[in-house]
Amino acid sequence: MSVHDAIAWLQATPLSTGIRESDWVFPSIECVHVIAFAVALGAIFVVDLRLVGLASRRRRAEDLTGQLLPLTWGAFVVATIAGLLLFTGKPETYTSNAFFLSKLVLLALAGLNMAAFHLFVQKPLASVPDGGREPATARISGFLSLALWTGVVVCGRWIGFTTLR
Amino acid sequence: MLESFAAWLGGTPLTAFLENQSWAVPTVQIFHILAITVVVGAATIVNLRIVGVIERGQSIAALTARFAAPSIVALAVLAATGFLLIAAEPTRAIFRYLFWAKMALLLAAVGLTAGLLAGLKEGGGAFSDPAARVAAPYRLVAVLILLLWAAIIVAGRWIGYAEGWPGSPQ
Structure with a gap:
């Protein structure tokens, strides 16, 4: 079963039609x-x-991340499920849309950046003394995340203008 | 009165510009959405702290000090981009009941937030003590504010699908 067949199958399911x-x-x-x-x-x-x-500088980065992580993941899971349902409605339209495909690439890169943060940045970050300077990798990771997620929003909004209602 | 406002706005070069540049409206919407993430993100964090779910080691005073300025800037961006979206199609949003419902919900959310923070400030300890637990009525208002923000987003998204009220310009 090719990707093309899978998309056609999904488009024909009662969920998609509904x-x-x-x-x-x-x-x-x-x-x-x-x-x-x-x-x-x-x-x-x-x-x-x-x-x-640029912000919250009096908070330990490690502590702030820990406080917001459950909220972030919870909301992200809901957004992803809703996004998958939106995709299910018009899979043939979306898979032929350049902005949709770009959004997927940016999401994957944002995910890789997050994985890299957990693997390589979180530990050195935890050992930074109070008021000490964070490692450069932490700043790079934050900057990449800002750029990638902004890109996801840009592509996401443009999907709505390049797919027929 | 709305009709004459829409007719005047529609005759300005602003509407002509927004109509002629196909990239303009999506771009304005992107800024609108990014500003929503700032306001709703800040409101979620501060109100969930008041409820007592996250950031329990932080005083409400410290949290509001961090989030007040970005929230106000983002609200200004929302007002400006919202006005541009109206200018792009002056006979649309302002002739839908949902748009005015959204404005009422927005007023309620902002007013309740100001009232809640003022009330907590009066309460002294609950505002500036990092370990403070907030009394139940205040926590209830915080939940209500979060529901209002959700309702504002719902109304905003549905404006795009709603029909104008009877007799509105086409």
Whole structure:
């Protein structure tokens, strides 16, 4: 089964048809998507700005990250489920949309950046003394995260203008 | 009155510019959305602290001090970009009940936030003590404010799908 077949199969499922043909289901899922990603990105930006050194400088970066991580992940999971449902409604439209594909690439890069943060930055960050200077990798990680997530929002909004309603 | 405002706005070079540049409206919406993430992110963190779910080692005073300025800037960006979105299609949003419902919800969210923070400040300890637990009525208001922000997003998203009220310009 090729990717093309899988997309065609998904598009023919009752779930896809139901989302596509209802007047209120798609906009309602969009609302959940926006609420969830607003919370997730808001929290991510707070941590990023701390890592870059632009905000919350009196908080230990390690402590701030720990406090906001559950909120970020919870909201991110909801945003992802809502996003997958939106995709399920029109899979053939989205997979042929350049902004959608770009958004997926940026999401993957943001995920890699997050994994790299957990693997290589979190430990050195935890050993920084109070008021000490964070390692350069922390600032790079925060900057990349800000740039990548902004890119995700840009592509996400442009999808709506380049796919037919 | 709305009709004449829409007619005046529609005749300005601003509307002509926004109509002619296909990139303009999506770009304005991107700034609108990024500002939403700032306001809603800040509101979520501060109100969840008041509820007592996160940031329990931080005083509400310290949190609001950190988030006040970015929130106010983001609200100004939301107002400016919102106005541009109206200018792009003057006969649309302002002739939908949902738009005015959204404005009422926004007023309620901002007013309740100001009232809640003023109330906590009066309470003294609950505001500036990092370990303070907040009394139940205040926590309830914090939850209400979060629900209002969710409702504002819902109304905002549905404005794009809603029809104008009877007799509104087409």
